[in-house]
Amino acid sequence: MKFMHLISVLALSGAVLNAQAETITVYSAGPKGLSKSLVKNFEKDSGIKVDLYQATGGKIMSRYQAEKSNPHVDVMISSSLGHAITLTKAGELLPYQSPNAKNVPDFLKSDTYVSQGAAVLAIAYNTQSTLPEPKLWSDLTKPEYKNQITMPDPSKSGSALTLVEGLTEKMGDDAWTLFSGLKQNDILIPGANKAALNPVLQGAKSVVFGAVDYIALGLKKKGETLNVIYPEDGTVLAPRPIMILKSTQHADASKRFVDYILSNKGQNMVSNTLILPARTDISTSRPGFDDLKLITFDQMTAAAHAQATKNKFASIMGQ
């Protein structure tokens, strides 16, 4: 019986002619719970229907590129600012300033995108380790941390790249010396964010250099023996840009969705995922703008020579 039901759903889903409600298509790079609750509540409050495709930042971009001849997506929420910069340069984004974005700091928005929130780059530390808790990024170059550090690969993780860019921007050559020091300590760079975190969770290593804080904070809340340390010499934000595509047939509905994410309700949902909400006036249970020492730098310029930064990092790490 259920099988027949699926067949009919299969048949019906081919006919996407839904006359009653306007439908927008959203591609989102997670976290899944957040995208789902944003979409569900927006549908309830606005009467607009949302088709949600949920994958990783890279996958949603790949799908968008492959669909170019017949685009479907109206709004994209990515986990990497690089995507917003690329699409802005290509002229594929619809300029929009949401009235709700008044309290979003300038470095988290432009005329073509606005951040949903941001991940903060931090040190994640397994409290079962016998090592002292690091206070500064450079602490991890000390000999006692030898063989105990992991880091996400900047060529695979947008947030790790942002960290490398931010530190080199602020410290200049000292940053490269720092990375060489990490290499001397046999830092392990096993892939994207989760790959760097798992060995520390499982106790094979002790510290992550450049962990995405909201994931680590969430795990800590679940009872993992993790601490999230924001180094005193400052840290960087990895924005999560929301973009409306120029090819959209539903500009108004899309704008309403962006407004919704930036409304009090939407921002509270962001904050509940332990992501730093983009608006400075939203109170949050996690460390907020006032608690963090942020390194701000011109991300546009940094993006222009991102490839050179990645190559230099890789050559220091002997990749």
Added chain:
Amino acid sequence: MYSNARGSRLPLAFNLVSIFSLFLIIGLPVISVVLFAIFPSFNELSFARPFSNFIPQFSNPHLLTSTLNTLRLAFSVTLMSIMIAVILAYLRSRMHDHYGRIWDVLFLIPFLIPPYIASMAWIQMFQFNGFFYQWFDLNLSGFLFSFSGVVFVMTLHLFPLIYFAAVNAFKVVGNRYSDVAKIYGAGSVQIAFRILLPLIVPTLLSTGLIVFALTIEEFGTPDILGSRFGFSVLVTSIEEKLTDWPIDLPGASVLSLLLITIAISVYLIQIAISKRYTDSVDNQTMASKPLNHKGFMLVSHGIFFFVAVFTVVVPLFSILTSSMMQTMSRGLHWNNLSLEAYQTLFSLDDGALDAIYTSLTLALMTALITAVIGMLVAFTLIRLKPKGHKILDALSLLPNAMPAMVLSVGLILTWNQKFLPVTPYNTLFILLLAYTCLMLSYPIRMLTAAMKQLPASLDEAAAIYGADLLLIARRILFPLLIPISVAAGCIVFAISTRELVASLILAPAGTETVATYVFNQFDQGSVSSGMAMSFVVIVVSGMLIALGQLLAKRHAR
């Protein structure tokens, strides 16, 4: 041979249907990828700047290393798989069927375990501070994070493919040849090397080719293990172009051409080798008799048990414990165990049950469709031998050699066009199409190998009695091939239930499959939920497969 009027039109119809369906399912997306490689703006339907992408892609210094690594890995995994599979299949052919069947079902399990999860399981076992370290004070991370470690994990995952085909081949070969040889005084080693091996070479070559193709296409294991010691293969380089900023689809397509070239070259080599060994059995033999030698049986079961520990028990243990650990960091302690992940899984608003349902339905449909098409194509290729049948054959291999991610892009390019009146894209049918495309080669390889072994004398005898082609196919060939299509269908089902990459990129909005659910959990959710989901699906699919085998056995009587 088949000369009556009805028979002469039929082969033509069979040919056309086979060619058309393979072209539609596999040909179109592959052609799209090739066009995309040549025309970098093909995704916008523009044919500007042809070939402008080749030089920059091929001038990357890393490319040669990853290509050589790909070849080294594929040859090693294929050889190791053949070795293990042949030894086991030979032992299996001497066993009583009802014991043997238990091992057969067990060896389907490695397919049910997605390679990336198996890799995570082995990391949990072998890494510093992992289970082996805690239990036996063994730190095997040096082995696991090395070329041998990658070969080890991939071989454990892939050898069953060859094993199943080899078991069937031994069955067809039967015992009579060995009996004759024995009468003439041959020793068992001599029999093995001079009689049995040559007779199953075509099977080994054709399934070995699939293992080879699957190895060059496999992403999870080289990525998870290889990135720990700076080991990159072609697929990991391709995947980087598709996932890391800046996204480079045409570049990925160009590199996929390399994989296509490698696969086709190996296919041609395989044809050349199998030309030298065209030993087919020229009369239907009786099934082999089990050996009743107690000591030999004990040793065989011992060997099977040892292999099963590594392929089934250890990975499953690791998945089960990960799914039951409340926190990863507190390790395996009684007070850290909980069934919370399973409770979440079966709560209705989580979407997990829908995902399981979607995946199982799709997998079942894929298994049926591919088994039918496989039967049709095998029959066309082997019995009708149309002109250009090699092209058909090679075509069926390509989806195994191309990264699923690139093939998915090809499917989008093919089916997401404004001018198409109806399209499967953005519906569940695109996943069905993708799975069919990715899985077709298993039934085609397995059934063509089996069909090759069925003696032509069968057809001739029937033809003498006036049976036409259709009757011969229906009454003689297809019934004989039913066990193999069921085996192929089971493999397809197993792999479809956990297919990740195509599902991830092609899933219509709002749809989740098992693998995408697991992936999302691993990426930003809870590892224990992902592992719980994997475990449930492995158990459910395993039971369904066992049931299918049972029904097939009944039917075969």
